[in-house]
Amino acid sequence: MQTATAPAIPANRQKFYDRLSPKAMAPLWEVLKGLVPEQPKSKFAPHVWKFAEARPLLMEAGDLLTAEEAERRVLVLENPAMPGGSRITATMYAGYQLIMPGEIAPAHRHTASALRMVLEGNGGYTAVAGELTEMKRGDLVITPAMTWHDHGQKEQKPVIWVDGLDLHMVNFYEAAFMDHFNDKTQIMSKPQGHSDAMFGSGLGPMQPFSPFGQTSPIFNYSFSKARPALMQVAGANPPDAHLGHALRYVNPQDGGWAMPTIATWLTHLPKGFETKAMRSTDGRTIVVLEGEITIEADGKTFTAGESDVAGIPSWVWTKVRASKDAIYFSFSDRAAQEKLGIYREERK
Ligand code: GTQ
Numbered sequence: 001m002q003t004a005t006a007p008a009i010p011a012n013r014q015k016f017y018d019r020l021s022p023k024a025m026a027p028l029w030e031v032l033k034g035l036v037p038e039q040p041k042s043k044f045a046p047h048v049w050k051f052a053e054a055r056p057l058l059m060e061a062g063d064l065l066t067a068e069e070a071e072r073r074v075l076v077l078e079n080p081a082m083p084g085g086s087r088i089t090a091t092m093y094a095g096y097q098l099i100m101p102g103e104i105a106p107a108h109r110h111t112a113s114a115l116r117m118v119l120e121g122n123g124g125y126t127a128v129a130g131e132l133t134e135m136k137r138g139d140l141v142i143t144p145a146m147t148w149h150d151h152g153q154k155e156q157k158p159v160i161w162v163d164g165l166d167l168h169m170v171n172f173y174e175a176a177f178m179d180h181f182n183d184k185t186q187i188m189s190k191p192q193g194h195s196d197a198m199f200g201s202g203l204g205p206m207q208p209f210s211p212f213g214q215t216s217p218i219f220n221y222s223f224s225k226a227r228p229a230l231m232q233v234a235g236a237n238p239p240d241a242h243l244g245h246a247l248r249y250v251n252p253q254d255g256g257w258a259m260p261t262i263a264t265w266l267t268h269l270p271k272g273f274e275t276k277a278m279r280s281t282d283g284r285t286i287v288v289l290e291g292e293i294t295i296e297a298d299g300k301t302f303t304a305g306e307s308d309v310a311g312i313p314s315w316v317w318t319k320v321r322a323s324k325d326a327i328y329f330s331f332s333d334r335a336a337q338e339k340l341g342i343y344r345e346e347r348k
Contacts, residue, residue: 040281042313044089045081046297051096051119051307058098058160067103067151068184074098074163079311088311089283091172091333092262093165096309099124099153107150107181112167113215113259114143117287117329118223119162119307123155128219129211130189135159138223138289140249140329142259144215146177148186162287162309164331166261195219199252208253214260216251221258223289226266230327234268242278242347244269244320256335263334269293269322277317280345282332284318286310291326295319304328317348 009017009030020026028035058075067073074095077088088094097116099105107127116126117140124135129147133139141161143149153159170176198205199217211217226247234245248265249258257263263282269275271291286295292305298316303323312318337343 040315042090042283042315043081044079044087044283044311044313046295046300046302046312046316046318047080047310048295048302048304049077049096049309049311051305051309054096055160058096059158062098062100062158067099067105070105071108072097072105072163077309077311079313087168088285088309089313089333091166091168091336092283092285092331093163093167094285094309094311095163097151097161097163099151099159101153101156101158103153104184105151106184107148107186108178109146109148109181110167110178111145111176112165112170113145113261114149115164115259115262115264115331116141116143116161117164117289117331119160119287121153121155121157121159123157124151124153124159124161126151126220127186127188130186131194131219132188132192133220134192135161135220136223138227138327138329140221140223140226140258140264142215142219142221144212144219144259147212148181150181150185152185162285164262164285166259166333166336169261169333169336202252204252210253214251216249216253216258218252218258221249221264227327230266230268234270239270239273241276243267244273244275244322257338259335260339261333261336262331263338264329264331267320267326267328267330269320269326269328271322271325274321275319277319277348278345279315279317280332280334281314281343282334282337283314284312284330284332286312287329289327289329291322291324293326293328294321294323296321 074097076095118135128149245268288304295302296319297312304310
């Protein structure tokens with residue numbers, strides 16, 4: 001757009017530029033404004049994906065191919081401003097994943113960190129680094145970088161969750177590796193509940209150790225713990241004007257975000273409550289777990305109900321209103337941005 005309004009390049013300058021390009025050089029002054037913008041202007045659009053539309057398509061995919069054939073049977077949530085980009089926001093990948101009864105999504109590992117927000121189908125499981133965890137609606141299950149993980153469903157109903165991965169951040173740095181395990185499932189070396197017992201009860205091992213580096217050693221933040229905590233806090237305190245009632249998922253090792261790149265938190269808004277406008281440099285994804293919200297982002301209004309997913313780009317003024325008592329999960333690249341010292345927010 002800047003080039004459209006920019007004055008034509010004088011012939012002598014253009015001649016000079018033409019001599020630069022064969023030498024793999026270019027004049028900064030032609031591109032400076034785009035390289036160093038005055039403020040973020042996201043290329044991405046705010047958008048809501050309706051679970052009622054996604055679910056039947058996901059089930060059709062279930063008929064088309066097995067989880068094993070697909071490796072991961074996922075409908076990628078494509079930001080409408082960048083079809084084919086496999087991005088929900090600038091840096092985050094998200095998708096609805098389906099496992100059919102009896103299926104296994106085979107074990108692999110990769111540099112990208114992953115989270116799952118479980119929507120449907122108790123009885124599904126994820127195994128991470130030799131430990132299995134059952135997946136129940138609202139559970140946040142995380143897969144630290146380079147840990148073996150496989151998914152499956154033992155019961156007679158489909159399992160569906162939302163995947164969030166930092167793979168675009170990893171790919172941006174051209175730092176991505178991935179391996180396949182030599183078997184469909186990994187060997188279980190720890191009993192179920194082991195990580196939670198060791199790290200998730202307000203206690204910790206006497207000899208400090210961090211099995212997953214900078215990622216939290218708790219890999220299932222269960223909704224059965226998170227929901228009552230959120231509601232108890234909400235019952236005892238007034239909501240924050242911009243955040244509502246919000247609690248973040250914490251790495252018990254250092255008090256920081258649960259994942260080194262991805263910030264995750266849980267919000268409750270009482271029916272009728274509307275947050276004040278806020279904008280921040282992180283690109284945010286919302287998964288509605290209960291009730292219904294209306295999101296006003298960049299001057300557009302979207303409604304998101306249970307299991308719907310919203311993508312909100314960087315630096316757009318955003319307000320959220322609860323049309324029904326609502327609980328929703330959010331993830332964003334804020335954790336990475338804070339480490340890089342670039343995160344900013346503004347509140348009205
Ligand atoms: O479950 O490991 O949606 O590797 C995309 C890539 C899920 C996974 C995705 C993956 C996974």
